[in-house]
Amino acid sequence: QQQQGFRPLDEASLVAYIKATPALAARLGGRLDALTIKEVGDGNLNFVYIVLSDAGSLVIKQALPYIRLVGDSWPMSRERAYFEASALQKHRALCPDHVPEVYHFDRAMSLIGMRYIEPPHIILRKGLIAGVEYPLLAEHMADYMAKTLFFTSLLYNSTTDHKKGVAQYCDNVEMCRLTEQVVFSDPYMLAKYNRCTSPFLDNDAAAVREDAELKLEIAELKSMFIERAQALLHGDLHTGSIMVTPDSTQVIDPEFAFYGPMGYDIGAFLGNLILAYFSQDGHADQANDRKAYKKWILKTIEDSWNLFHKNSELLRLAQKKYMTSLFHDSLGFGSAKMIRRIVGIAHVEDFESIEDASKRASCERRALNCAKAILKGRRQFESIGQVIVHVQSFD
Ligand code: ADP
Ligand code: SR1
Ligand code: MG
Ligand code: MG
Ligand code: MG
Numbered sequence: 001q002q003q004q005g006f007r008p009l010d011e012a013s014l015v016a017y018i019k020a021t022p023a024l025a026a027r028l029g030g031r032l033d034a035l036t037i038k039e040v041g042d043g044n045l046n047f048v049y050i051v052l053s054d055a056g057s058l059v060i061k062q063a064l065p066y067i068r069l070v071g072d073s074w075p076m077s078r079e080r081a082y083f084e085a086s087a088l089q090k091h092r093a094l095c096p097d098h099v100p101e102v103y104h105f106d107r108a109m110s111l112i113g114m115r116y117i118e119p120p121h122i123i124l125r126k127g128l129i130a131g132v133e134y135p136l137l138a139e140h141m142a143d144y145m146a147k148t149l150f151f152t153s154l155l156y157n158s159t160t161d162h163k164k165g166v167a168q169y170c171d172n173v174e175m176c177r178l179t180e181q182v183v184f185s186d187p188y189m190l191a192k193y194n195r196c197t198s199p200f201l202d203n204d205a206a207a208v209r210e211d212a213e214l215k216l217e218i219a220e221l222k223s224m225f226i227e228r229a230q231a232l233l234h235g236d237l238h239t240g241s242i243m244v245t246p247d248s249t250q251v252i253d254p255e256f257a258f259y260g261p262m263g264y265d266i267g268a269f270l271g272n273l274i275l276a277y278f279s280q281d282g283h284a285d286q287a288n289d290r291k292a293y294k295k296w297i298l299k300t301i302e303d304s305w306n307l308f309h310k311n312s313e314l315l316r317l318a319q320k321k322y323m324t325s326l327f328h329d330s331l332g333f334g335s336a337k338m339i340r341r342i343v344g345i346a347h348v349e350d351f352e353s354i355e356d357a358s359k360r361a362s363c364e365r366r367a368l369n370c371a372k373a374i375l376k377g378r379r380q381f382e383s384i385g386q387v388i389v390h391v392q393s394f395d
Contacts, residue, residue, distance in 0.1 A: 091254065235255070370391055
């Protein structure tokens with residue numbers, strides 16, 4: 001890690017930094033005397049500033065040497081900013097429509113300057129809570145996942161190039177170890193930072209810890225996550241890492257990027273959509289029972305997989321057997337990502353914003369039971385349509 005030259009910035013010191021950095025100043029049209037700067041980071045790890053001038057805009061993201069959610073008692077390598085900038089650049093080269101441009105990267109400062117994904121873009125998770133439909137989301141995300149995953153895999157690249165990539169991202173090991181802990185280990189044992197909607201879900205969380213069959217399955221997925229360098233993953237592809245309008249889909253925040261199993265990214269996206277599905281009853285009111293919206297979420301899950309699968313380029317490259325195991329991997333990882341959001345450290349706004357704890361617990365329990373059943377029985381599913389029927393049976 002580059003120690004020299006690092007200092008945490010704030011709204012005030014960021015102005016001087018921008019003035020001294022031509023690549024950033026130019027994006028603001030050189031109009032640096034009346035900047036508006038606001039820290040908007042609502043994620044678990046980093047600090048994010050929106051910078052506006054009367055002639056331009058940008059976003060600055062800085063990693064500090066700890067996890068923001070917990071504080072400096074949980075140190076974390078600032079090199080995550082390097083991997084985020086590298087992955088944004090690589091994935092943008094493959095899929096420019098859905099990845100924002102990096103304007104500037106300062107490794108010593110762990111700082112990225114990038115495109116401000118302007119309003120009316122909002123974080124997809126917030127759109128899902130508000131009940132907004134995004135007609136192009138499935139098509140855009142299928143395109144993003146197909147391009148970023150297949151074209152960073154051995155289906156496309158030489159072993160020499162692939163191994164170079166694997167070697168580069170191997171150093172993002174602290175972030176991988178964080179995932180190993182908070183997704184694949186802690187939810188299945190008594191761990192310091194685990195929480196759940198207590199007392200309603202106490203027994204459900206204990207049942208997860210005592211379920212030998214479930215733990216065997218999660219151990220298999222954990223091994224795959226650690227060992228299988230299949231493609232350059234985003235590494236944290238939940239609905240809080242996607243910004244949307246009805247016409248546009250932009251994927252941000254790949255700081256967990258590494259060469260891992262493709263199903264981990266696909267599962268993160270699909271699993272978080274299933275979480276959104278089960279949270280809808282907690283957001284229903286007299287004006288909107290959310291029934292039609294739930295159908296749209298299920299259709300989006302189905303279309304996302306089917307469009308990813310049907311992409312003609314991919315079919316040419318990949319054998320049926322390859323796609324079937326990718327499907328089952330995606331279902332396994334998707335379930336793991338659902339379970340950790342209910343009994344692990346990092347919860348999701350979809351459920352957290354349901355104020356009535358008993359109502360929240362009831363939504364969470366259905367999602368948890370659905371995820372446990374998918375994780376254990378994932379190899380039996382032959383199509384995404386069967387998964388949709390299964391999800392509905394827990395509603
Ligand atoms: P973290 O790594 O801490 O999760 P994120 O990259 O997810 O940080 O960013 C946190 C928040 O900052 C996002 O939820 C979004 O609201 C905002 N944000 C991040 N990047 C951009 C961007 N390029 N344009 C607009 N808003 C952004
Ligand atoms: C301490 S765990 C924080 C979580 O937030 C990130 O976005 C990742 O999902 C990580 O697991
Ligand atoms: Mg984030
Ligand atoms: Mg992040
Ligand atoms: Mg997740």
